[in-house]
Amino acid sequence: DDIVCDVDAKYRTIDGSCNNLKNGKGASNTFFKRLPDENENNVIDYADGIGLPRAAKNGDELPNARLVSQAIMDEKLGPLIQRDRTRSAQKHVPSTYVAKRSKKTIITKVKRLESEQGEVTTTDKLLAEDAQNRDFCFPLEISKNDTDLPPGCINFVRATGKLDEEGVRQQTNLATAFVDASVVYGSTPELTKILRVSDSYLLKTEDNLLPTPAGVNSCFDPVIPTRCPVAGESRVAEVSMLSVQHLAWHREHNRIASELRTLNPHWKDETVFQEARKIVIAIFQHITFNDFLPLVLGQAAMKRFKLFSRDVNEGVFSDPYDVDMNPQVLGSVNVAAHRFGHSQVTNEQNFVDEDCNTVTVNKLEDVFDSPRLIQQNCGVNIPFIGRNLGCTASNRIDNFFVDAMRNRLYHKPESPPGSDIVARNIQRGRDFGVAGYNRWRELCLLEPMKSFDSFEKFGKALKELYNDIDDIDLIVGGLLEKEMGFNVGPTFQCLLGFQYERMKQGDRFWYERPN
Ligand code: HEM
Numbered sequence: 001d002d003i004v005c006d007v008d009a010k011y012r013t014i015d016g017s018c019n020n021l022k023n024g025k026g027a028s029n030t031f032f033k034r035l036p037d038e039n040e041n042n043v044i045d046y047a048d049g050i051g052l053p054r055a056a057k058n059g060d061e062l063p064n065a066r067l068v069s070q071a072i073m074d075e076k077l078g079p080l081i082q083r084d085r086t087r088s089a090q091k092h093v094p095s096t097y098v099a100k101r102s103k104k105t106i107i108t109k110v111k112r113l114e115s116e117q118g119e120v121t122t123t124d125k126l127l128a129e130d131a132q133n134r135d136f137c138f139p140l141e142i143s144k145n146d147t148d149l150p151p152g153c154i155n156f157v158r159a160t161g162k163l164d165e166e167g168v169r170q171q172t173n174l175a176t177a178f179v180d181a182s183v184v185y186g187s188t189p190e191l192t193k194i195l196r197v198s199d200s201y202l203l204k205t206e207d208n209l210l211p212t213p214a215g216v217n218s219c220f221d222p223v224i225p226t227r228c229p230v231a232g233e234s235r236v237a238e239v240s241m242l243s244v245q246h247l248a249w250h251r252e253h254n255r256i257a258s259e260l261r262t263l264n265p266h267w268k269d270e271t272v273f274q275e276a277r278k279i280v281i282a283i284f285q286h287i288t289f290n291d292f293l294p295l296v297l298g299q300a301a302m303k304r305f306k307l308f309s310r311d312v313n314e315g316v317f318s319d320p321y322d323v324d325m326n327p328q329v330l331g332s333v334n335v336a337a338h339r340f341g342h343s344q345v346t347n348e349q350n351f352v353d354e355d356c357n358t359v360t361v362n363k364l365e366d367v368f369d370s371p372r373l374i375q376q377n378c379g380v381n382i383p384f385i386g387r388n389l390g391c392t393a394s395n396r397i398d399n400f401f402v403d404a405m406r407n408r409l410y411h412k413p414e415s416p417p418g419s420d421i422v423a424r425n426i427q428r429g430r431d432f433g434v435a436g437y438n439r440w441r442e443l444c445l446l447e448p449m450k451s452f453d454s455f456e457k458f459g460k461a462l463k464e465l466y467n468d469i470d471d472i473d474l475i476v477g478g479l480l481e482k483e484m485g486f487n488v489g490p491t492f493q494c495l496l497g498f499q500y501e502r503m504k505q506g507d508r509f510w511y512e513r514p515n
Pocket residue numbers: 092093095096099100101103104105238239333334335338339340341342344345409421424425428
């Protein structure tokens with residue numbers, strides 16, 4: 001559809017449309033980007049070239065994602081001490097917040113059939129039955145020998161696909177591609193309307209907590225069954241520490257807006273709202289690029305991709321804008337590179353006192369998708385969870401994942417035992433038709449791995465799982481790369497650096513720009 005843009009608009013749109021006035025790229029509800037290769041062909045790897053999940057080079061199925069997870073990513077295979085000495089939870093939790101939440105895939109909701117017993121429906125069978133329609137279930141198969149999960153299938157639904165002009169399956173990003181605090185304000189005008197107090201500059205709150213309008217989000221075990229919190233991103237209650245981040249930014253908007261109202265009594269409410277939003281976005285961009293990203297990419301990659309903001313003491317504005325930079329999020333970043341943070345998650349979401357002592361242990365596996373901890377007694381626990389963000393060390397970025405994430409994801413008393421984030425990430429990459437790890441090394445101008453032995457300790461396991469070194473999934477190879485200081489390795493530095501460079505230089509409303 002033709003969109004008419006106000007070229008003089010002072011504020012960015014909610015859905016990211018009209019940011020780029022030349023090609024309109026970066027709006028919510030548009031396809032994830034595929035990287036063009038050396039010959040300008042999109043890098044895409046579907047088994048049939050158009051939509052079936054990626055297969056091995058020789059045409060066989062790729063190894064069972066859960067087996068890869070068990071053999072390579074089990075925390076028991078890693079060092080006893082996983083904690084990172086430089087990164088606190090304040091680092092990995094906001095990363096969930098800034099990063100993941102800005103790139104949301106549509107996954108059609110179906111009833112979750114966790115670990116159904118019985119016949120394993122193989123991908124082959126599904127392919128044969130449903131070759132025309134590629135929207136099939138793509139279950140995670142759990143083998144008889146699994147030490148942690150009962151044998152059978154765990155439900156996994158393909159991300160909703162649409163065909164592009166060439167008839168190739170593409171996935172849709174529900175969020176805008178910009179670092180624009182859409183996690184606070186939403187990526188659609190409809191959601192923003194739900195979040196705002198009508199005819200006011202404020203965002204809605206209830207008892208100074210996030211609003212809980214009926215019928216918007218679902219959650220598990222809230223204090224009052226209908227009270228699921230709503231924020232700019234639907235997974236706001238996935239874990240308590242994430243909900244606290246949402247709440248902090250939500251309140252920050254209202255704090256700034258109220259100050260602006262006092263200072264500018266003559267402004268219209270809409271002006272107060274938009275000016276406050278603009279300031280919140282500026283803070284959000286500054287923190288993302290100057291505090292968060294250096295702890296992911298390391299100093300060298302930050303400089304290589306020109307991601308640091310200009311030092312304010314230089315007294316000049318930086319204007320990095322380039323109308324030809326396409327900010328759209330790469331599918332490979334969404335399904336692999338940006339999921340590095342899953343390895344930093346720890347097993348607990350504890351309450352912590354002012355001296356950083358744990359006062360209550362909350363196991364992560366008991367609080368997935370539940371706003372209970374933040375809603376209890378009008379939010380009395382919030383400072384205790386908030387302190388945890390600063391007091392507790394993250395786990396390292398590596399190939400080891402805690403049991404709560406790798407065996408008990410989404411665990412709920414009525415649907416034990418749970419799912420496996422690693423297996424899901426691997427499967428999601430195949431679902432998206434994301435090319436194998438070695439192909440991305442090549443595209444990043446890194447030497448492709450020639451031998452399984454290059455993976456040292458894990459080479460043997462990889463060799464048993466994969467037929468060919470080029471079959472290794474991007475997220476698996478990427479997380480096995482070792483890097484000084486526990487940043488992401490060179491392939492993910494390349495992909496994330498490339499992505500954030502575009503999100504910065506492709507943003508007409510970037511906060512450092514003059515005027
Ligand atoms: C306890 C904390 C977390 C939980 C429970 C969690 C869980 C999940 C789940 C279940 C998915 C969907 C998997 C799929 O089916 O494809 C997902 C997606 C994702 N996660 Fe996390 N995650 C957490 C923390 C993080 C962190 C710290 C980061 C990054 C720094 C991150 C980055 C992502 C990204 C980029 C996606 C893809 C987003 C999308 O397409 O919707 N997550 N996460």
